[in-house]
Amino acid sequence: MSTVHLIRHGEVANPNHVVYADLPGFNLSPRGVLQAEAAGRRLSSSDLDLVISSPLARARQTATAVARRQGFRPTVDERLVETRQFPGWTGHRWDDIPSLFPGQLERYLTGTATVEEQTETLDSVARRVIDVIDEAVEKGATAIGIVSHQDPVQAARLTMTGKAMSDLFEDPPTHASVITLTLTDTMDWAESERWDPSVD
Numbered sequence: 001m002s003t004v005h006l007i008r009h010g011e012v013a014n015p016n017h018v019v020y021a022d023l024p025g026f027n028l029s030p031r032g033v034l035q036a037e038a039a040g041r042r043l044s045s046s047d048l049d050l051v052i053s054s055p056l057a058r059a060r061q062t063a064t065a066v067a068r069r070q071g072f073r074p075t076v077d078e079r080l081v082e083t084r085q086f087p088g089w090t091g092h093r094w095d096d097i098p099s100l101f102p103g104q105l106e107r108y109l110t111g112t113a114t115v116e117e118q119t120e121t122l123d124s125v126a127r128r129v130i131d132v133i134d135e136a137v138e139k140g141a142t143a144i145g146i147v148s149h150q151d152p153v154q155a156a157r158l159t160m161t162g163k164a165m166s167d168l169f170e171d172p173p174t175h176a177s178v179i180t181l182t183l184t185d186t187m188d189w190a191e192s193e194r195w196d197p198s199v200d
Contacts, residue, residue, distance in 0.1 A: 001142065001182060001183055002137050002141070002142050002143075002144070002182070002183040003046075003142065003143050003144070003180060003181070003182050003183070003192075004133055004144045004146060004160075004180070004181045004182075004183075004189070005043060005046065005048070005143075005144065005145045005146065005178050005179070005180050005181075006146050006148070006153045006156060006157055006173070006178070006179040006180075006181065007039055007062065007063075007066065007145055007146060007147045007148075007153070007176065007177070007178050007179075008062075008147075008148065008149065008150055008153050008173040008174065008175060008176060008177050009028070009032070009036070009054075009056075009058040009059040009061070009062040009147060009148075009149060009175065009176065010028045010029075010031070010032030010033065010034075010035035010036040010039075010058065010061070010062050010175050010176040010197075011028065011029045011031045011032035011035060011175040011176075012026050012027070012028060012029060012032060012058050013026065013027055013028065013029040013030075013032070014026060014029075016093060017093050017094050017095065018091060018092065018093055018094075019089040019090055019091065019092055019093070019094060019097065020090070020091075021082050021084075021087065021089070021090040022056060022081060022082055022084075022090070023090060023091060024057070025057075026056075026057065026058060027057050027058060027061060028058055028061045028062065032058070032061075032062075032175060032176070033061070033065075034197075035062075035175050035176035035197040036061060036062040036064075036065035036066070036176055037065050038176060038197035038198075039062065039065065039066055039176045039177075039178055039197060040065040040066045040067075040068065040069040041069065042178055042195055042197075043066055043069065043070075043145065043178065044069040044070075046070075046143055046145075047070075047143055048066075048067075048070045048143045048144065048145050049136075049140075049141040049142060049143050049144060050072075050074075050075060050136065050141055050144060050145070051063050051066050051067040051070065051072075051074040051075070051144075051145035051146075051147065052074065052075050052076070052077050052080065052132055052136065052144065052145070052146055052147070053074045053075070053076050053077070053080060053147040053148075054076070054077075054080035054081050054082065054147060054148045054149060054152075055076045055077075055078055055080075055081060056081060056082060056149070059080070059147045059148060059149065060074065060076065060147075062147050062176060063145070063147040066145050066147065067145070074145075074147065077132050079128040079129065079131060079132050080128075080129060080132060080146065080147070080148040080149075080152060081148075081149075081152075082148075082149040082151070082152065083120065083122070083125045083149065083151040083152055083155075084119045084120050085108065085113070085118045085119060085120060085121075085122070085125075085151075086101070086104055086108065086113075086117075086118065086119070087119050088100075088101060089101065089104075104117065109169065111165060111166045111168060122151065122155045122165050122168065123155075123159070123165065125151060125152050125155045125156075126152075126155035126156045126158070126159040126160075126165075127159075128152075129146065129148060129152050129153075129155065129156035130156055130159060130160060132146065133146060133156070133160075137183070150172055150173055151168070153173045153179065154168055154172050154173055155168065157173075157179055157181070157191070160181055160189040161181065161189055161190065161191050162188070171194075174196050174197075175197070176196075176197045177194065177195060177196045177197070178193075178194075178195045179191065179193075179194050179195075180192050180193040180194070180195075
């Protein structure tokens with residue numbers, strides 16, 4: 001039986017509330033470091049075979065905290081990077097997005113964005129994350145930690161458990177949350193546990 005732990009990175013130091021996407025220089029905040037350490041402790045008895053991380057610093061820092069508890073280093077896979085749906089937003093403040101890109105934020109939040117205005121769809125985001133998981137399972141891994149970002153984690157979670165992408169904002173992963181999926185006897189993925197760090 002295979003188990004996948006979908007882990008969102010910890011809180012990011014972002015005092016100006018910028019859409020940081022894949023910009024360099026956005027690391028975990030002090031609270032985010034504590035969240036990542038808490039996730040590592042939570043998974044310390046899980047006997048993970050491997051931890052695979054997005055290449056972005058905040059994810060790698062979180063993955064390192066998780067993998068260190070297992071006695072190894074995380075690997076990096078570009079396919080776990082943040083979603084690239086609206087690259088024009090990158091570098092702008094969230095408060096400025098509605099005026100700079102009229103209607104796009106509303107369409108993103110309601111799942112009604114058109115294929116033409118997105119660089120990639122949520123279905124393709126989910127597919128690249130699931131491909132990483134499938135390859136690890138095919139190689140014999142039975143306990144896998146996947147460290148990525150809010151939308152990639154949630155898109156993969158919904159797709160793997162047979163839910164609609166319109167549920168993207170229903171119970172989304174919080175910072176450093178761990179969502180555990182287990183492969184059933186019928187070869188379907190089922191969500192077996194959800195854990196969120198309690199860090200003040």
